[in-house]
Amino acid sequence: MPADTTGESRTTGDGSAPGQGGAVTGGLVPVLLVAACLRTPLSGVSPLVPRIGAQLGLSAPALGLLTTLPLLAFATVSPLAGWVSGRWGMGRTFTVFLSTLAVGILLRSAPGVGSLYTGTVLIGASIAFGNVLVPALIKRDYSASMSWLTGVYSAVMTGLAGVASGIAVPLSDALGQRWRPALAAALPLVVVALAVWIGRSRRLGETPLTVTRDDGSRGGRAAWAHLLRSPDAWAVAVFMGLQSTTFYMLLAWLPTIERNLGVSDAGAGAHLLVFQAVGVLAGLVVSRWMQQTTDHRVPAAVTGIAMVIGVAGLLARPQLLGLWIVITGLSQGSAIVVALALPGLRSQGPRQTARLAGMAQSLGYLMAAAGPTVAGWLGQSDGWDAVLIVVGALACVQAVVALPAGRHAG
Template sequence: MSALAETERPGSGRVLLVWGLLVVAANLRPALTGVGPVLDRVQADLGLAPAAAGLVNALPLLAFAAVSPVVPRLAARWGPERLLGIALGVLALGIAVRWFPAVGPLFAGTVLIGAGIAVGNVLLPSLIKRDFPASVGLLTSAYATVMGGVAAVASGLAVPIGEVAPGGWSTALGCWIVLAVAALALWLPQCGSPRALVEVRRPRLPWGSALAWAVTAFMGLQSLGFYVAVTWLPQVFQDGGMSAAAAGWLLFLFQAVAVLTGLAVPAVLRGARDQRAVSVACSLVVLVGYLGLLAVPGWAVLWSVLLGLGGGACLVLALAFLGLRAPDSAAAGALSAMAQSVGYLLAAVGPVLFGLLRSAGSGWQAPLALMCVTAAGQTIVAVVAGRGTVPHPDGRASA
C-alpha cells in the first residue's frame, strides 16, 4: 500500500498534506520549550516548591512515555488522520486550560499538552513512511527542522511576551494556542479524505526485535542528551564564570546549530548505503563535545557548537530510523510507539540524574562524565540501529 501512496494523491493534495505535516510539526515543541524561561515566575506567583516546579518540565515526557504505546491501537481504530486531528484538539485544549494562572490548570493543561504531542510524535514518522516512502529522509529533516526552529523561537520569546503582554507568563504560555488552532484547521481536510476512512492494520509493538531495541536506545540516548543540555548547560556555563545572559546565548547557539545541521542530513543519507557510518560519526561528535566540556570548560563556545552539530544530526537520524527501519507505515507506527515510549522515559530520567549527581558531588565532573558514558553508549547502538529492517512481530514477511 505504501508504495502506491505517492501516486494516489493529486499534486495539490500532496502539497496540502506536506504543509499540514509541517504545521503539525511546528506544534510539537513550543508549548514545552516556552516553559523553562518563565518557570521562575510561575514558581514565584503560584508558590510552587522546587520539586513541583520541576514536575512541570517532567510531566510532558512522562505523558509521552505513557501515551505512545497505545497510539498504534487508536490509529487502527480511528485512522491516523482523524487521531492526529483529535490530538491537535487536545493540545489546543491543554494550552487553553494552562492559560489560567492557577496550580490545578497548570498541571492539568500540561498533561493534556503532553498527551496531544505524544500522538503527533508517533504518527508523523508513520504518515511520512506511508505517503512519501521515497522521501523519508528529506521530509523527516524538514519536520525536525521546523520543530526545532519553532522550539527555539518559543524559548526566546517567552520572557519578552511575559514582560509586555497582559497576563504575564500565563499569556506567554497560552499564546501558542493560535498555532495549534491553525494546525487543526489546516489538518481538518485530511480527516475527511478517503484514506482516513480505510481500516488500518494494528501491529503489535516489536518488543522482541534486537534492531527495534537498538533504534529505541538511540532515540532515548539522543533525547536524554538534548533534555540534559537545555536543562543544565546554562548552569554549567554560569558556574564556569559566564554571565547568565551569555550562558543563555550559548544555549541558543546550541539549538540554532542543531537546527541548521539537521538540514544537511538528507544529503548525507542519499549518498549512503546505510546510516551506520553517519550515525556513529555524529554520536562521536557529541562525545567529543562532552569530553571537551569536562576537560577544557573554558572553550564553552566550541563545545556548544559541537554538541549542536552532533545532537541536531542525531535527532534527525533517530526520527528517520523510525521509517527507514520499518517495512511499511503500520510497522513504522509500532516502532515509533516503542522507541518514543521507552526513549522519552529515559529522557525524563536524564536531567534528574544529572542534577542528583551535581548535588551529591562538589562540581560538574560526575554529571559530565555521565554524559560521556551515554554518548559512548549511543555510539555503540548506532552501529546496530543504522541498518536493517525490523521484522513484523506477527511473523509476516517484510514488504
C-alpha cells in the first residue's frame, strides 16, 4: 500500500501538522484512561464462565457467545467510528461511547439471560469506537512516536485487562460466589474515564478534537474504494483478524483447558492474569523495536512464531504449563501492538488511519467472532487439544501474512 492511499493532506482536524497537537490536547492521561476501558469490561468474563453457565444453565457454545458478541459488535460498528467522530467531534464521540459502555456494564450485571447478552452487545459496540479512534488520535497528535505510544496504551489496556481476569474469581468468592457484581467491577474505571474526558472536552471545545469528517462525499467514497483495492490493506486487516482470533479463543477457553488439566478456578484465573500481564512487557519491547525500523516484517512474524511454540508446548509438555502460558502471553502482547500500530504506520494522517483501522478491525473482528463459539463446540466434541491445534495453525498463517502486512511502504 503506498504511503498515502487517499490523497489527503497531512493536517490534523484543527489544521495543525501531525505530531504537533500534544500540547493542545492536554497530554496522554485521558487517552490512557480510555485505553484502560477497552478490554477490562470483557476480560473478567472467562474465569467466571463455569459459574455463569451453572447458574443460568447455558451450554459451552452459548457461553462462547459472551466473547463472540462483542467481536461481532466490533466488526459492525468499527467502520462507523470515523464518520461519527467527523459529525460529532472527537470529544463528544468519546463521551457518548463511554456513557454507553457504562450502561452496558450495568445492564450485563442485571438479572436475566437477556440482560446479560444485551449488555454484552452494548459493551462491544461502545468499545469499537475506542478501538478505532484512539490510534487515529495518536496518529494526529503524536505521529512521530506512533509505535512507542501504541505500545504504551496497549500496555495499559492489556495490563488492566489482566488484573480484571486475575481478580474476577476471588472477587466473586468474596461476594458469596455471585458473578454479577464481579462483572460490574469495571464500572468505576469507566466512570472516571468519562469524567476526565468530559472535563477535557469542556476545556478544549470540539473543533481541536475532530479527527475526520468522512461524510460519504465523492472523495470519501473514492478513498474507501481505493483502500479496499489495496492488497497491503487487506494484509493488515487479515493480520488483525488472525491475532484477534487466537487471542479471543484463548481468552474464552484457556481457563477451561487448564481446568481439564487439574488447575483450580482461581489458578486458571491467575494464569490468565499472567497470560495478559507478560504481554505488557512484550508490547513495550516490540513497540520500541518497531519505532527503530521502517520495515516491520520481522517483529510482526515473530509474534506468530512465538504462539506456535507456546501451543505446541501445551500439547506436548503440559506439565510445563507456566512456561507455555508465558510464551503465548508474550506472543499476544506483542501481536496486538503490531496490529494496532500498523494502520497508523501504513497511512498518512488521522483520516486515512481511521479508515484503515476501521477496515482492519471490521474484517479482523468478523474473523475473530467465530473463534470462541467454534472453539467451544470443538472442545466439547473433539476435546480441548483440538482447540490448541487450531490456534497453532492460525498462528502459522499469521506469521506468513505478517510479511506483506509489515513491509515498508516507503
